[in-house]
Amino acid sequence: MNTIMTAADMPLGLNVIEILLHIFNFIILIIGVRFLLYKPIKKFMEKRAQGYAEEEADHEKKKEEAAKLRAEAEEKIREAEVRAAKIEDDANANAVKEADAILESARKDAKEIVARAEADMAAKEVRERAALSREVTSLALTMSSKILEREVNAEDNEAVIAPLIEQFRAVHGAQSGAAESASANKNK
Amino acid sequence: MLTMLASAFTDFFAESYKEAFGGGMSEAVQEAIDPELVDFFGLKVNPSLYSAFLGTAVILLACLVIRIFFIPKFKKQPKGLQLLLEGLVGYFDKTASPLKRQASFVGPYIAAAAIFICLTTLAELLGIRPAFASINTCLAFGLSTFFVINYCGLREKGLFGRAKRYLGNPINIITDLAVPLSLSFRLFGAIMSGFIIVELVYSVIFLSFVVPAVVSVITTIFHALIQSFLFATLSAIFIGEAVE
Numbered sequence: 001m002n003t004i005m006t007a008a009d010m011p012l013g014l015n016v017i018e019i020l021l022h023i024f025n026f027i028i029l030i031i032g033v034r035f036l037l038y039k040p041i042k043k044f045m046e047k048r049a050q051g052y053a054e055e056e057a058d059h060e061k062k063k064e065e066a067a068k069l070r071a072e073a074e075e076k077i078r079e080a081e082v083r084a085a086k087i088e089d090d091a092n093a094n095a096v097k098e099a100d101a102i103l104e105s106a107r108k109d110a111k112e113i114v115a116r117a118e119a120d121m122a123a124k125e126v127r128e129r130a131a132l133s134r135e136v137t138s139l140a141l142t143m144s145s146k147i148l149e150r151e152v153n154a155e156d157n158e159a160v161i162a163p164l165i166e167q168f169r170a171v172h173g174a175q176s177g178a179a180e181s182a183s184a185n186k187n188k
Numbered sequence: 189m190l191t192m193l194a195s196a197f198t199d200f201f202a203e204s205y206k207e208a209f210g211g212g213m214s215e216a217v218q219e220a221i222d223p224e225l226v227d228f229f230g231l232k233v234n235p236s237l238y239s240a241f242l243g244t245a246v247i248l249l250a251c252l253v254i255r256i257f258f259i260p261k262f263k264k265q266p267k268g269l270q271l272l273l274e275g276l277v278g279y280f281d282k283t284a285s286p287l288k289r290q291a292s293f294v295g296p297y298i299a300a301a302a303i304f305i306c307l308t309t310l311a312e313l314l315g316i317r318p319a320f321a322s323i324n325t326c327l328a329f330g331l332s333t334f335f336v337i338n339y340c341g342l343r344e345k346g347l348f349g350r351a352k353r354y355l356g357n358p359i360n361i362i363t364d365l366a367v368p369l370s371l372s373f374r375l376f377g378a379i380m381s382g383f384i385i386v387e388l389v390y391s392v393i394f395l396s397f398v399v400p401a402v403v404s405v406i407t408t409i410f411h412a413l414i415q416s417f418l419f420a421t422l423s424a425i426f427i428g429e430a431v432e
Contacts (some may be wrong), residue, residue, distance in 0.1 A: 038280075039296075
């Protein structure tokens with residue numbers, strides 16, 4: 001036993017006991033490093049990595065949800081757009097219908113106004129005719145009274161009657177002009 | 189005649205060398221390679237064993253402090269120490285992740301190995317003997333990886349699957365047996381050489397002013413980082429090979 005242990009006998013001081021002591025020392029070191037340093041740090045790192053992975057998964061899930069919500073919102077917007085277009089079309093159709101109705105009633109009103117105006121005109125004509133005939137009658141009366149009052153010669157007669165006739169003509173002309181304008185209105 | 193001339197030349201060279209650099213060099217190398225053994229419960233052991241125990245104690249204490257005072261205060265957004273720790277754990281976890289079922293065991297294993305190699309080698313800057321300046325430490329780590337490789341291989345493939353690998357291609361026996369040796373000797377060579385170079389530099393008076401600032405960076409810090417990275421990566425690769 002002693003021969004193995006003495007370093008001088010072995011090359012380079014080789015010593016089995018020393019090797020075993022070193023191995024024992026190394027084993028203690030490995031155990032210490034493993035349980036005091038390596039494992040706790042590795043556990044910490046793994047926990048952190050796991051936390052990050054979880055966060056990432058959560059993030060991914062949230063992203064997916066957001067995408068879904070977005071798609072839904074887009075769908076809603078599209079529907080709303082379609083509905084809005086429909087409402088607009090309906091409103092346009094209604095407006096056209098209303099405008100047509102208004103136009104129709106306006107035309108009717110215009111026709112009525114024209115008809116009333118024509119009736120008024122006819123009544124006026126009747127009245128004027130009556131007034132004219134009365135005037136002519138009074139004129140004839142005046143004329144005949146003037147003729148009966150004095151000795152009438154041809155020249156006088158002419159001198160008296162001519163302005164009367166002229167007067168009559170003027171009245172008559174005015175009357176026929178009024179009739180013409182009334183007929184023109186009717187044609188319109 | 190020729191041999192005499194050669195020996196005369198080397199003697200002359202050694203003499204002039206000694207005159208130029210002082211006599212401490214060979215002693216420094218001797219001390220680095222074969223240090224005075226210290227007592228460990230009646231057992232004569234290499235002082236590297238104490239360095240290893242000290243390294244383990246410091247790392248476990250730091251882990252305890254971190255576990256009690258810092259981990260409960262961890263925030264969602266890492267900063268400072270938390271960033272460093274998360275970076276380390278994340279890196280080892282990623283390295284071990286192809287091992288599936290074994291990852292929860294192999295991750296802490298390579299993490300512990302890498303932290304230990306890095307810190308005990310950097311302890312050289314404080315004047316503490318690096319733990320890996322002893323072949324026993326390096327062999328212990330190589331053998332540990334060898335055990336882990338076979339344990340994971342057996343757990344994943346079963347006895348028959350493991351045996352098929354060797355029966356189908358017997359060269360695999362040598363390949364697998366070479367793994368602990370290559371891991372151990374790589375560690376030992378790299379760290380021992382760096383240690384010897386720094387010791388040499390310190391042993392020569394006129395080199396021990398500014399030169400160590402450069403040499404330590406190259407031999408100690410680079411070795412510490414590269415060897416811990418290499419050990420972790422190679423262990424992960426070999427275990428992955430056994431599991432596949």
